[in-house]
Amino acid sequence: MLRRTVWLAVAAALLPGLARAQSPFGPGLGPALPSITEPGLPAPSIGGEEAALALSAVLGGTDRKLASGLAWRVYEDRSDGTKPTIVARSNEAEPSxxxxxxxxxxxxxxxxxxxxxxxxxxxxxxxxxxKVNAGALKLSGAIGDTRIPPAQIAFSVFVPIGTNSEGRLVRSGVKAGELLRLPEGTYHVVSTYGESNAIQRADLKVENGRVTDATLNHRAATVTLKLVASAGAEAFAGTAFSVLTPGGDTIREAIGAFPQVTLAEGDYVLIARHDGQVYTREFKVESGLDRDVEVLAKS
Incomplete structure (x- = not known):
């Protein structure tokens, strides 16, 4: 389930962040950079009297200037096929x-x-x-009505290409609550809760001058794995655990007295190995129900 709220906020809502000197999108994605080696352009004629060039940027669809997070580059416009040369650069909002x-x-x-x-x-x-055509994504995760702590969830953002929803990675490791500034368009978001199989996906649209605030809802829980001599007894240290699907696919492995594993809702098989002995049990994960899963060390 995806709860999506779009805030109609213009440039003032787009908080400062890391400015990129190059677009990661490649050909055909994001604003096109005019070729500076395009045939037919007049030969560069740099020289002579200097003059001031005052620069500023506004958000597409608005007249409000962007006040931070900008990176300016000025290239010599060449037509001879040689590598373009940066002649000036600035990170000021309105450089001269x-x-x-x-x-x-x-x-x-x-x-x-x-x-x-x-x-x-x-x-x-x-x-x-x-004019910079940009909006932003602000992402979070939840289980039911409970927000997932930012430290336990991460997001990856992709540009779909054709039928491939994960055609090109824009950025991985996006944190909950982080404002990610992007060109206008549709993006595929993958939300990973924990380090196992608790994953949710959504397609989200970014519009100029607006923040798309989206919460991806997970159906998952965190279980604590234990190998014990009897129910409720102290867990054996140094136990190697493997969590498998009913079909035998390994989801997660961990070693310790009581490792914690976040899993998507569903049925699982737990294997515990200790002192050359192997013990198993089946268990079920219910969304939002964090609990201990004990394996009894019985011969």
Whole structure:
């Protein structure tokens, strides 16, 4: 079950975060960067009188300036097929850069979103405002009405490609409550609770100037594994546990007196190995019911 709330918040809601100097999306995804080696462009003519280039960025669909989290790069606009050269850079919200007369490409990144523009400096002061089409994802997890602690859950965000929902990874290890700035589009989110098989998935849409706040609902519980001589007795230390599906697939292995394992709701087989002996039992995981699972050490 997915509870999804979209907050109609504009740029002020997009909190500062890590700005990326390059889009991870590759060709065809995210704003296109104009080719700076495109045939037919005029040959670069950098030189002559310098002038100030004032830069600013606004969020797509709004007139409000972005005040933080920006990374600016200015490249010499070349047509000879050589590697482009960065001639200026800044992480200020509204930088003013002095550039000689010539042709350039200006790029700005905001999280995973970016924008770019070709410009020509002619020795006169100039100002450029770029529009960044971006929104944000804010993710959390829950079991029923109980929020999962942020330290126990992580998210991976993908761009679907064709019929493959996990076509291209945007970012893994996204934390609950973190604001992830993204270009407008649809994303596939994988939520992992714990380190085993408690996984939920959802397709979420990011819109310009808005925060998509989504909670992914898990059906899972945490069980504490124990090997004991009798019910309620002290657990044997150094026991090796294996959690299997009824079909025999291994879900998780752990060693200790009472390791904890988070599992999706369902039926399981527990194998405990201690001092050369092997003990088994079947058990059931019910969503939201954390409990001890004891294996009796009987010959």
């Amino acid at each position: 850069l002095r550039l000689p007369a010539g042709a350039y490409v200006v790029t700005v990144t905001y999280g995973f979103a970016s924008a770019s523009r070709k410009i020509v400096m002619s020795g006169q002061p100039q100002s450029e405002r770029l």
